Amino acid sequence: MSVAGRGLVDRAAETLATGHPIIVTAGAGPSSVADIVIAGQHAGADCVAWAIRYTSGFLCAAMSAGRADKLNLPALRGDGLAKKGIPAYGVGVDAAAGIGTGISALDRAHTVRVLAESGTGPDDLTRPGHVVPIRTAERGVLQQRGAAEAAVDLCMIGGLAPVAITATLLTDAGHLLQGDELAEFADRHQIEMVTVDSVAHHVLRHGTSRRGRLRRLVEQPVNLGVEGPFLIDFADEVTGATHTVMIGHVGPGQNPGQIPKVHVVTACARRQSESEVGDGNSPLDLEAGGFQITEQGGMIIALRDTPELFMAEKFELARGAVVAALRHFGVGRAWVIGWPDGSDRGASRLIDCRPDPKHRRVAAS
Structure with missing residues (x-):
């Protein structure tokens, strides 16, 4: 029996570490949902504006439920929904300083970078705001097979702060970007694609830290x-x-x-x-x-x-x-x-x- 290599997931993590976006799909079939993922600590105005252009514009900041608790970002309706495959959204926030109205790509990028900083505390954020946290499972994709969990795990695999922007890709007509259209989009923009299952397969064998599992x-x-x-x-x-x-x-x-x-x-x-x-x-x-x-x-x-x-x-x-x-x-x-x-x-x-x-x-x- 041979053990699968790391190439695909590692390349995605490396891409995040260089400040570029990737695509995470919650499945491999034509009906899979695709999300843009950007490492929180590298969130820049240009990259965030690009993500807004090709998605619904509903940008979320994925982070573990434990990290959200430390920042006083409770779930809107409780973590029980996450067990049914529904994201556990937290209270929307803006950075308390360094932004204008909070809605612009520049402001939202700044807010996500603040969320990703290890020294950030509850008082560094205002509520409600324009960036919505997703409270992910503490053990990542092995406990919840969601794109948000995969995004956080990929950041950790890349040695980055465990906070990531996620946003669902849409067509110009407002439909989910899937199948051949998704493949064409990834090829046109030269973006790495990785599935949630492939991230789970990687984590099982290699863990998420640089030290290994x-x-x-x-x-x-x-x-x-x-x-x-x-x-x-x-x-x-x-x-x-x-x-x-x-x-x-x-x-x-x-x-x-x-x-x-x-x-x-x-x-x-x-x-x-x-x-x-x-x-x-x-x-x-x-x-x-x-x-x-x-x-x-x-x-x-x-x-x-x-x-x-x-x-x-x-x-x-x-x-x-x-x-x-x-x-x-x-x-x-x-x-x-x-x-x-x-x-x-x-x-x-x-x-x-x-x-x-x-x-x-x-x-x-």
Whole structure:
């Protein structure tokens, strides 16, 4: 099995990082809705005026519900509507300083840049105003498959502030811009297009930060009376869970041509001791496993669940975490025993994945 490359989503994120707009479609068929997306911190009058020209002119500022709460931007009718696929609009705002009436492209661009600044507080905004926030799901496209969530995730993938302008594309006659007309528009204006599903696929495997999906926390040796292996905890920035990896010799340190074995198990929420990771029914004997991977190489990946609800299946979330762990250690190919496939035991499968570069290739602004 091969792991899909990053090209399409990365190019879209790079485009946002250079201050240019992209198109996000909520589907791949001819009836999909297409939105112009502009990175909030790069919102300029010319780009905003262009977006107004080719859309309804109803410009929204997509941001997480948590960020909106910090700015005192409550939902107009409550977040419950977002669960039905209806955007959770917040109270419209203008920047408190530096604008005129608030309606011009110049003023709205300034307001969105203020919304994107990390130091902005509630007093830096006036209400009501001409820019309408959309309160997005905290975990982005994996919790809500919307264009607004994709826009925020793409900004984070590009290393930008997690605020984005979104506006729905329309024809001159006022209809949704779709199908061949949408393709012709993107080609004429030379704009990158990306689907919400492709962003979700990317986030599952790579996360949204430049560090990748897994962030290394704590490392400790396992006391087996021999050199190695190590237990390493990782924070999963997609699900919020903490996973543990026991690692022997893998990657560049393994024998040439040897494909490491990787055992995937389900762990309890917290390790009960340094010698056991289990789910309460079938504990994993780390001592026996440690001797095995010390002698033969490979790793054991103990995945922990999360109580949060996602639109992605649990086995899809688990697959992404496994691939992220392999990539972290520079493993290009591995035999994965217990590869998540939706069953209780999982499958044994040869997995191919490309290791992460030391630095993400998304261009800085």
